[in-house]
Amino acid sequence: MTMIRSLLVFIPFLWLIPASAAIESVTVFPDRATVTRVVEMNVEAGSGELVQPDLPTNLSRDSLRISATGPDGLRLGAYRLETRRGSERVSERARDIEERLQSLRDRRDAVDDDIEAREMQLALLRSLAGGAGQGDEKLAVDGWSEAMQMIGSGAEEVLAARRQLSLEQRELEEEIERLEQELADLGQQQQDTLRLSLAYESASAGATAFTIEYTVSGAYWRPVYEWRLDTGADELQVVQFAEVRQRTGEDWSDAELNLSLSRPSAGGRLPEVSSWWVDVQPPEKKDSGDRARVAGDQLQRSEMELAAAPAAEAQWDGAELVGSEYTQAYRVPGRASVAADNQPHRFRLDEFSVDVALSARTVPRYQQTAWLYAEGTWEGELALPPGSVTLYQDSTLVGQARFDGVAPGGELASSFGVDDRITVEYELVRDDRATEGMLSKSTVLIRTHRISVSNGHSRAIDLTVFDAMPVSRDERIEVSLAESTTDPDRRDVDDRPGVLAWDRALSAGEELELTLGYRLKFPKDLPGVQGW
Incomplete structure (x- = not known):
């Protein structure tokens, strides 16, 4: 009877157990990312609560969207977000470093103890050496020789062991210092999280998939190119990569990765044109130097605000272009993982061949050399966004340049070295x-x-x-x-x-x-x- 009561008390709390929400997909923009998580679970008929305890604290609360598919009569109710203080570090790499540091510190403590034990052995040997031949019974000559040999042999072993321990101690200190610096460079603090609690009600039991979507800061991607010029074929190979970095507070593990060409930072509202008034300039007033400097600073800030706006060669997987004519994104093939350590991760997007005309250009007033120049028409369906370019001429590195981007029908052109x-x-x-x-x-x-x-x-x-x-x-x-x-x-x-x-x-x-x-x-x- 007691066991039955315990089960009856425990059953209602099953619906408050935190659910595991795997990151299903991530769409990365030039200055943020949208993350989609999916929680799959069985719900019973009646009321319940979904708890997701590990959402990142820097998510935009206004961007949070929740949906669900499940049995007939499933209805979603109110939800709340609460900040939970944590003790674990954010990135997997930071956690690995902390575990390694703890192991090294424990080993260092053990080595310190061993060195202290060797010091005690040396002190005992010195005491024996200092007291040999003293007391009522004097050592015979043969006894002296045997005692010296025994003490000397023991001292050599202890000193050799201490030297080895001192060397290990120094190596441990250097490794601990290196890892502590690496941990400091990562800039990882303890991980606080957001706890999502969502009330729901279902008319019947069944399998349910909850989808949680939100936007986070601290993530971006940028285009990176390789331009490979084949002077024999008059052809330019354009290889497009994406460099992704993120420090959102959560690792993206085995997720679908999309790289959007949209720019949310541009805003969703068309700028309004204000009236432009022209008037006679008023007489110049004498003013203090401080006020003039303040006015100059204000003018400068205003101007800045206005201006801101032979064996078989392995083949690369290319990204798929998805979306509509107005919102397009590259979908990285397969599943991808990007840790929250702000380290660069590169993904190959696509490769294009462009017929080019080769020429030479020179500016002898400044440099008495000629530069090889290639130019062609970009006939792709999609504009190439601006990015950094590494230039190769016939498989030889010749330098790097900044690419300003090009629209379909525009000109691709660059110099390719002297x-x-x-x-x-x-x-x-x-x-x-x-x-x-x-x-x-x-x-x-x-x-x-x-x-x-x-x-x-x-x-x-x-x-x-x-x-x-x-x-x-x-x-x-x-x-x-x-x-x-x-x-x-x-x-x-x-x-x-x-x-x-x-x-x-x-x-x-x-x-x-x-x-x-x-x-x-x-x-x-x-x-x-x-x-x-």
């Missing part, structure tokens, strides 16, 4: 100063450079030479190209005043010579010209 088969020379051939005019005298400055380029390739190559001529900021300074100048093919390149470009096709072994001269004229009474 082209050593093209030689460039930049030579000053004239630098004169003269005076013109009879009554109104003017100073005339003339400077001329010769640019020589030689194509050492066994194939023809398109070449672009960039340079610049002076641009006057004062109408009294007249600037013009000298008569000896080779006419440039383009002026004010990319809307940059004074920038010139010569586009040429060089056949194999061909040499090119260009002349660039410019003439400055200004009144003689001017004190001088800056920037010449």
Whole structure:
């Protein structure tokens, strides 16, 4: 009878046992993540309560969504979130380090005890050595020899053991210090959690799946690229990766991972256009320097706020593009795990081939070298977001660059290192100063450079030479190209005043010579010209 009462008391509390909610999927945005957990359990007819004790404290409470599928008549009631203080560290790596540290500290204590025991043995041997031959019975000569041999042999063993223990003690201290520093670098504190309690009522018993979805900060992903140029095939291989980091307070283990191209930080509201008023400037008032500085700081902050906005080669798994035309995401193949340690995890998303045109470009005024350049049209269905690019030319690393992103139909272009088969020379051939005019005298400055380029390739190559001529900021300074100048093919390149470009096709072994001269004229009474 007593056992039956115990069972009757225990049964109602079965429905308050915390449920295990596995992380089913994670969608990572550039500045946050949405986590979906699923709790599968059997519910009985009547009222009950689902308890999920380990949600992260930094979840957005407004983003919490709960749904369930189960037997007919299942209804969800009110829920509450409570903060629970914890003693465990957040990441699995931090917990592993703490366990290792505890083991090393225990071993260090044992070594300290062993060293103390050896010290006691040495003290005993020193006492025996100091008291040998004393007392009523003196040791015979043979006894002295035997005692010295015994004490000496014992001392050697004890000293050797102490040396070994001291060495182990030092190694333990170094390892403990290293792990303590690594733990400090992780920045992991004790893990507080949120406890979710959800009331429900079911008209019948049956299997039920509760879905808990929420958004957390402390997670992001960024695009990372490899651009591999094949100069023999005039082809650029674009390999796209994603680097994911997270310190949300919970490890994502064996979950479906999606990398969204949406930007929640942009907000869900279209900015409103305010009226733009123009008025007569009021008379300037004298004010203290402090107020002027405050006003300047306020203006600067306002401007910043406005501006912010041969054997078989192993094949890689590629990510699947999912979603609609307006909300798209990469789905990483299989299941993925990302620990909450803020360490980078890379996933390969896709690979594309782009036909490119190869050319050479040089800016001899600054560097007498030519750079290999590749450009092609991006014909993919999806825009490539901005990211860092590692550049390879024929499987050789040539450098890194920043990629600004490209929309379908846009241009993919980059330099791929110095082209050593093209030689460039930049030579000053004239630098004169003269005076013109009879009554109104003017100073005339003339400077001329010769640019020589030689194509050492066994194939023809398109070449672009960039340079610049002076641009006057004062109408009294007249600037013009000298008569000896080779006419440039383009002026004010990319809307940059004074920038010139010569586009040429060089056949194999061909040499090119260009002349660039410019003439400055200004009144003689001017004190001088800056920037010449």
